[in-house]
Amino acid sequence: MHKCKVYITFAIINQYIYIMKTNYLLPPSYKTPGMVLSLLFACGCLYVLFSEQNDLFGKLLYKMSINNAFDEVCIIGLSASLLLTAFSREKDEDECIAHLRMQAWTLAIAVNYLILIVGTLSLYSSEYLSFVFINMFTIPVLFLFIFQWKLYRFRKDNHE
Numbered sequence: 389m390h391k392c393k394v395y396i397t398f399a400i401i402n403q404y405i406y407i408m409k410t411n412y413l414l415p416p417s418y419k420t421p422g423m424v425l426s427l428l429f430a431c432g433c434l435y436v437l438f439s440e441q442n443d444l445f446g447k448l449l450y451k452m453s454i455n456n457a458f459d460e461v462c463i464i465g466l467s468a469s470l471l472l473t474a475f476s477r478e479k480d481e482d483e484c485i486a487h488l489r490m491q492a493w494t495l496a497i498a499v500n501y502l503i504l505i506v507g508t509l510s511l512y513s514s515e516y517l518s519f520v521f522i523n524m525f526t527i528p529v530l531f532l533f534i535f536q537w538k539l540y541r542f543r544k545d546n547h548e
Contacts, residue, residue, distance in 0.1 A: 411477070412475070413475055413476065413477035413481065414472065414475050414476045414477065415476065415477065416476055416477055416478060416479045416481075417476075418472050418473075418475075418476040419472075419473055419476035421469075421472070422469050422470070422471075422472035422473030422474075422476060423469075423473050425465065425468075425469035425472070426466060426469040426470050426473055428465075429462050429465035429466035429469055430466055432458070432461075432462035432465070432466075433459075433462045433463060433466050433525075435462075436458065436459040436462055436463075437518060437521060437522070463524075466525060467524075467525070470525060470528035470529065470532075471528060473528070473532060474528045474531055474532055474535075478539070484542070485539065485542075488535065488538045488539060488542060489535055491538065492531050492534040492535035492538055493531055495530075495534050496526075496527050496528075496530035496531035496534055497527060499526075499530055500523070500526045500527045500530060503523065503526060504523055507519045507520075507523065
């Protein structure tokens with residue numbers, strides 16, 4: 389009976405270690421389609437944001453209106469494609485690159501909240517709504533820029 393208890397304990401420990409080492413990143417081949425789709429959907433979101441026929445931030449903000457689904461498709465598409473790009477692993481992903489990835493996420497979140505605080509204190513009414521619309525996408529965009537910059541510096545310093 390005692391041996392069985394020890395065996396179960398080791399099995400649970402081994403299972404726990406296996407769960408801790410699981411990597412949830414996508415294959416590297418997802419990065420290029422994600423970047424292309426991000427550019428296309430970003431153009432669509434900019435059109436939605438700055439088009440003259442858009443009443444999203446205009447006088448009819450709180451009135452019921454019938455609109456097409458173009459703005460929703462652009463927002464969902466941009467969000468999904470940015471996440472697709474951000475969560476694609478590098479071809480040579482190792483512990484050091486994973487550490488750079490974590491540092492980039494941390495810095496992107498900190499900078500995003502700093503931008504959000506400054507924008508909240510300085511913008512009002514429809515300008516604030518436009519700012520919040522754009523700020524939805526700053527975390528993955530900042531992450532991608534910071535991570536690629538850190539990766540470039542790391543590879544340059546190590547002559548890779």
